[in-house]
Amino acid sequence: xxxxxxxxxxxxxxxxxxxxxxxxxxxxxxxxxxxxxxxxxxxxxxxxxxxxxxxxxxxxxxxxxxxxxxxxxxxxxxxxxxxxxxxxxxxxxxxxxxxxxxxxxxxxxxxxxxxxxxxxxxxxxxxxxxxxxxxxxxxxxxxxxxxxxxxxxxxxxxxxxxxxxxxxxxxxxxxxxxxxxxxxxxxxxxxxxxxxxxxxxxxxxxxxxxxxxxxxxxxxxxxxxxxxxxxxxxxxxxxxxxxxxxxxxxxxxxxxxxxxxxxxxxxxxxxxxxxxxxxxxxxxxxxxxxxxxxxxxxxxxxxxxxxxxxxxxxxxxxxxxxxxxxxxxxxxxxxxxxxxxxxxxxxxxxx
Amino acid sequence: xxxxxxxxxxxxxxxxxxxxxxxxxxxxxxxxxxxxxxxxxxxxxxxxxxxxxxxxxxxxxxxxxxxxxxxxxxxxxxxxxxxxxxxxxxxxxxxxxxxxxxxxxxxxxxxxxxxxxxxxxxxxxxxxxxxxxxxxxxxxxxxxxxxxxxxxxxxxxxxxxxxxxxxxxxxxxxxxxxxxxxxxxxxxxxxxxxxxxxxxxxxxxxxxxxxxxxxxxxxxxxxxxxxxxxxxxxxxxxxxxxxxxxxxxxxxxxxxxxxxxxxxxxxxxxxxxxxxxxxxxxxxxxxxxxxxxxxxxxxxxxxxxx
Numbered sequence: 001x002x003x004x005x006x007x008x009x010x011x012x013x014x015x016x017x018x019x020x021x022x023x024x025x026x027x028x029x030x031x032x033x034x035x036x037x038x039x040x041x042x043x044x045x046x047x048x049x050x051x052x053x054x055x056x057x058x059x060x061x062x063x064x065x066x067x068x069x070x071x072x073x074x075x076x077x078x079x080x081x082x083x084x085x086x087x088x089x090x091x092x093x094x095x096x097x098x099x100x101x102x103x104x105x106x107x108x109x110x111x112x113x114x115x116x117x118x119x120x121x122x123x124x125x126x127x128x129x130x131x132x133x134x135x136x137x138x139x140x141x142x143x144x145x146x147x148x149x150x151x152x153x154x155x156x157x158x159x160x161x162x163x164x165x166x167x168x169x170x171x172x173x174x175x176x177x178x179x180x181x182x183x184x185x186x187x188x189x190x191x192x193x194x195x196x197x198x199x200x201x202x203x204x205x206x207x208x209x210x211x212x213x214x215x216x217x218x219x220x221x222x223x224x225x226x227x228x229x230x231x232x233x234x235x236x237x238x239x240x241x242x243x244x245x246x247x248x249x250x251x252x253x254x255x256x257x258x259x260x261x262x263x264x265x266x267x268x269x270x271x272x273x274x275x276x277x278x279x280x281x282x283x284x285x286x287x288x289x290x291x292x293x294x295x296x297x298x299x300x301x302x303x304x305x306x307x308x309x310x311x312x313x314x315x316x317x318x319x320x321x322x323x324x325x326x327x328x329x330x331x332x333x334x335x336x337x338x339x340x341x342x343x344x345x346x347x348x349x350x351x
Numbered sequence: 352x353x354x355x356x357x358x359x360x361x362x363x364x365x366x367x368x369x370x371x372x373x374x375x376x377x378x379x380x381x382x383x384x385x386x387x388x389x390x391x392x393x394x395x396x397x398x399x400x401x402x403x404x405x406x407x408x409x410x411x412x413x414x415x416x417x418x419x420x421x422x423x424x425x426x427x428x429x430x431x432x433x434x435x436x437x438x439x440x441x442x443x444x445x446x447x448x449x450x451x452x453x454x455x456x457x458x459x460x461x462x463x464x465x466x467x468x469x470x471x472x473x474x475x476x477x478x479x480x481x482x483x484x485x486x487x488x489x490x491x492x493x494x495x496x497x498x499x500x501x502x503x504x505x506x507x508x509x510x511x512x513x514x515x516x517x518x519x520x521x522x523x524x525x526x527x528x529x530x531x532x533x534x535x536x537x538x539x540x541x542x543x544x545x546x547x548x549x550x551x552x553x554x555x556x557x558x559x560x561x562x563x564x565x566x567x568x569x570x571x572x573x574x575x576x577x578x579x580x581x582x583x584x585x586x587x588x589x590x591x592x593x594x595x596x597x598x599x600x601x602x603x604x605x606x607x608x609x610x611x612x613x614x615x616x617x618x619x620x621x622x623x624x625x626x627x628x629x630x631x632x633x634x635x636x637x638x639x640x641x642x643x644x645x646x647x648x649x650x651x652x653x654x655x656x657x
Contacts, residue, residue, distance in 0.1 A: 059553055079556040092554035096572045106558035
């Protein structure tokens, strides 16, 4: 814990319910989020990511552990006394107020003087490009516009940390892509620490400075998107982010021995070998080091194709190959081929 | 040339009138009809033993505000009538205020129970409605009277030496009316609060609003239609209340309802009674217009959630 950290969670535990029916939503989570960082909490629904966010916001109190904001213990402070604002999944815009009144709400509650409220509100409306709709009722706005208002409203009081609870999940794909870019821009322009919750791994990879992958109430791995993708520490992280192959291995003479008897070099340690489909090459059977396999099926994806392969011991493996010019893959189902992993791409992980 | 759709429209127009005929008949004969009779009676001469004489007269209307001196026949402002009007409006407003103050937390409590429990609480809320109004009012009287529940308890515990006079005053009428009309406030408030999106509370807290600010700037404006509906449902019948002021207020604390009854009974002044009834109607209409204006004003910035 240094003053460089915007948010620190220390051994945070959160249980819902009592006695036998108690559910442990967060199980000993410790985490540091740096100032000015775009940090994403990624995980499937029910993994505890939203609970962690709600604890940071102050909507829930932890069952154990400490939460610090900017080095200050806020564990028991109510949400209206934390320098943190939230963009809600449902946006939760006030239906009885106009766009402008929504954006200025926090400033008004803080008792800022009129001129300041107006000035800051106008700047926020400009920031999210909503000046023209400032006097509309929120019910008259589209989903994307409501999203912008929710962002402006949460940014207006200049929080130390902005929490975003799956804010893009209600938008259609095209709008979501636009808002991803928009969020990145807003984060850069304001310099505010963003803590973003999502179950969408692509969203997490494209937007984040760092990602915390969660599962079953535990933080599995905290790392940059590249590290998470190329060097997942366990089967859950590898499987949740992108597509991947899992092959059981045993310790060989100088590497990992696959079920079919072939030996490959792989980084790390553990009983499972993981390799991304795009790192699997289909080569000639007589190439040195090639593992013998049979083509099961070919699935055409436009820019590339997925080749489902079967090793001699029956283990399944997927290779993703770019389509050659002309589109003829040169292989067909039933062909015997060789398989080679790109250097350094295969990793051993815990199960 | 007639198009098929025109024929269809004519037929559906005709059927429309036929289908709404029962409702229209009911409106004409049960609602507007009696009202017209009252209106006509208010412009007639009073009969000596009640009833009316079929001669045009404004005496009924004049009698609302003025009383004729029995010696020289000059018109004087009728202070007693003024007192009754003022008491009616004042007690009705206070009843509305009291039922709101008690009803809002009650409605909030019910609306925030798990859905399965809400029906039970609403059921408990409406049980008093199944009992006759007279019985309920006498029961209140039984609690308030000098030998009643409260005084007995206070005397027994030695907190007072002599019983307190709680019955037959405006306070007793107020207690009775608040008790009787409370459910009429709670039900519309409940309906509005049940629709209230509780996530807005978190949003407001998150945006630095204190508990009081959340109530004032978020909850109250959004459930305003429920507040207005509840206020109308309590204020209107309070204004015309008859049984409660009669039993709990004694003879001295008359409200408009009792005053009207008096004209048709002992007063034997039907035109005045009819004019008073119309006046009550006008007061209620003005109050309703005022309320409707208030709703529209709150609805303009609102949108679909209201």
